[in-house]
Amino acid sequence: xxxxxxxxxxxxxxxxxxxxxxxxxxxxxxxxxxxxxxxxxxxxxxxxxxxxxxxxxxxxxxxxxxxxxxxxxxxxxxxxxxxxxxxxxxxxxxxxxxxxxxxxxxxxxxxxxxxxxxxxxxxxxxxxxxxxxxxxxxxxxxxxxxxxxxxxxxxxxxxxxxxxxxxxxxxxxxxxxxxxxxxxxxxxxxxxxxxxxxxxxxxxxxxxxxxxxxxxxxxxxxxxxxxxxxxxxxxxxxxxxxxxxxxxxxxxxxxxxxxxxxxxxxxxxxxxx
Numbered sequence: 456x457x458x459x460x461x462x463x464x465x466x467x468x469x470x471x472x473x474x475x476x477x478x479x480x481x482x483x484x485x486x487x488x489x490x491x492x493x494x495x496x497x498x499x500x501x502x503x504x505x506x507x508x509x510x511x512x513x514x515x516x517x518x519x520x521x522x523x524x525x526x527x528x529x530x531x532x533x534x535x536x537x538x539x540x541x542x543x544x545x546x547x548x549x550x551x552x553x554x555x556x557x558x559x560x561x562x563x564x565x566x567x568x569x570x571x572x573x574x575x576x577x578x579x580x581x582x583x584x585x586x587x588x589x590x591x592x593x594x595x596x597x598x599x600x601x602x603x604x605x606x607x608x609x610x611x612x613x614x615x616x617x618x619x620x621x622x623x624x625x626x627x628x629x630x631x632x633x634x635x636x637x638x639x640x641x642x643x644x645x646x647x648x649x650x651x652x653x654x655x656x657x658x659x660x661x662x663x664x665x666x667x668x669x670x671x672x673x674x675x676x677x678x679x680x681x682x683x684x685x686x687x688x689x690x691x692x693x694x695x696x697x698x699x700x701x702x703x704x705x706x707x708x709x710x711x712x713x714x715x716x717x718x719x720x721x722x723x724x725x726x727x728x
Contacts (some may be wrong), residue, residue, distance in 0.1 A: 461695075465688065466503060469631075469641045470646075472513055478681075479612070489589070492686060493524075499692065500525075508527060508530065508631055510627055511531060512533050528540045532576055534626055535549075535575070537618050540637075550576075550619060569584075577616055586613060611648050612647075612648050624657075644657070645665075646668065666679065
C-alpha cells in the first residue's frame with residue numbers, strides 16, 4: 456500500500472473509533488482515549504469546516520462519552536443511528552430484538568467468557584475472552600436469525616453483531632456525503648475492522664481514500680501499522696493545518712454541535728427520530 460499524505464483542507468474525514476482512534480481493550484468499556492486526541496479532533500473539525508464525522512459500531516451516546524465535550528457528526532451502530540452536522544437525528548427501521556434475546560442469553564449463560572451487548576437497534580455477542588468459541592457463536596447467532604426479518608449478521612473483531620439489514624458504514628458515509636459540510640469534498644475513511652470494508656468501498660467509489668489501521672487484505676488504498684500511528688497522522692495533519700491558517704484573529708470556542716448542514720431525512724433507508 457502507498458504512503459499516507461497529510462489531510463488536505465478539502466477533505467471530508469470519516470473515522471472509526473475502536474482500533475482506529477482508540478486502542479482495543481479486553482472489554483469495550485475499558486477503552487482509553489489519548490489525552491491529546493479530543494483537541495486534535497476539534498482542530499481538524501474547525502479546519503475542515505465541520506466535515507469530520509465518527510463512523511462506528513458503538514452507539515452515539517457511547518462515542519459522545521469518550522470524546523466529550525465534542526458532539527461531532529456521527530454514524531453509530533454501523534449507521535443504524537445518525538446525527539447530522541446540524542444536530543438532527545435519524546435512525547434506520549428496526550427489527551424485533553426480543554425474538555433474539557432468549558436464545559442469545561442462553562448461549563452466553565452456557566459459555567462463561569461470552570458477553571451479550573444490547574444496543575439501540577442491534578445486539579452483539581463478544582467472544583474476545585474465549586476466541587475458541589468463534590464458530591459456536593457464529594452458528595448460534597445464524598440459527599437465532601432464521602425467524603427474524605429485517606436483520607442481518609455482521610462479523611467483526613472477536614464479535615458477532617445483529618443489525619438492521621442493508622445498513623452499513625458505507626451507506627452511512629454515502630448519506631453524509633450528500634449534505635453540507637461534506638458534499639463536494641474528497642472523502643477519506645480510516646478504519647481497522649472487516650466491518651469497515653463497506654466504508655472503504657464507498658470512499659473508493661466516491662473518488663476518495665480508505666486508510667486501513669493494521670495489516671490484512673483490504674479495499675483500503677493505504678495503511679498504518681496501529682492506532683498510535685493513525686493518531687500521529689491526525690496530530691501532524693492538525694498542526695500543519697494550524698500553521699497554514701496562521702494565528703486566529705480572536706479567541707473562539709467552537710460549538711459542540713456545529714451549525715449548518717442539511718437534513719438527511721430524504722434517505723429511504725432512515726427515518727427521523
